[in-house]
Amino acid sequence: MTTLFSTMPSAVAPAPAADQAVQDSSPSLPEMLIAWSARDEALTARSARLPGVAYWLREVAAARTEHERALVRVVNQHGWPSVDLVGDEAATAALRILLHGQDHAFLLRCRDLIAAAVEDGACxxxxxxxxxxxxxxxxxxxxxxxxxxxxxxxxxxxxxxxxxxxxxxxxxxxxxxxxxxxxxxxxxxxx
Structure with a gap:
């Protein structure tokens, strides 16, 4: 769908495509998680500076939905992206993506996966x-x-x-x- 704003240049660099296939032991998985989280943070900061601008709020919501869907695929393929799997920074980025998502069932599922990872010393x-x-x-x-x-x-x-x-x-x-x-x-x- 093309809107007046869809042709606006974005001041926020696009993150790697969230629908990109996630490969086992992909060296880019940590970078993708970090990039998705950084994009969310940048969009959120911009929307906070421009309160009431519905376009930016929709852009934040759309990015969060896209990132959450990508995280669902990561979790389905790898389990929770723990420190052991992706490193500390990317594991924290995955947590931010999870907390900004809207899928409560997925949040509860990840809570249990994170609890198990904590018990294993991996989170x-x-x-x-x-x-x-x-x-x-x-x-x-x-x-x-x-x-x-x-x-x-x-x-x-x-x-x-x-x-x-x-x-x-x-x-x-x-x-x-x-x-x-x-x-x-x-x-x-x-x-």
Missing amino acids: SQVHLAYVVDWCLVRLAQPQLYATAINPALGRPYPVADPDGLDTRRNEMCLPPLAQELARHQTRRLAS
């Missing part, structure tokens, strides 16, 4: 904390680790047992919440 506990929290938030339940931040308020979505929060965060290798919120606020002000 960071931090990644598990993030995916557990997003699953809970999307189910309208209090989160456990306060990793899901309400962007409008700059505060975490509701948290279960707030008194034990920093203990739980420490067990998952996360910094205390106050430190994380200060870092989040600094990032918000810088953008």
Whole structure:
């Protein structure tokens, strides 16, 4: 479909095609995950600077859908892209793609895959904390680790047992919440 904006040059470099076939042990898999995540981040930053511009919001949504579909194919072929498979940076990029997706069933499936990878020492506990929290938030339940931040308020979505929060965060290798919120606020002000 051609629209007025479909011919606009994009200031965000295109990521490798998300529908590109993913080969076993492909040396480009980590680069693709990182590129997809970087594209999402760049589009999101641009849409935040231009609030109310529906075109950019649609572009972000379309990119996130494309990247999520590609991640589904990666997971179907390789399992969760753990640090052992793709390296730390690409594993974190895969997590970002997952958390920005809309397929809740896929999120729950990946939560279980990430939990198994954590038990095997192939994935960071931090990644598990993030995916557990997003699953809970999307189910309208209090989160456990306060990793899901309400962007409008700059505060975490509701948290279960707030008194034990920093203990739980420490067990998952996360910094205390106050430190994380200060870092989040600094990032918000810088953008």
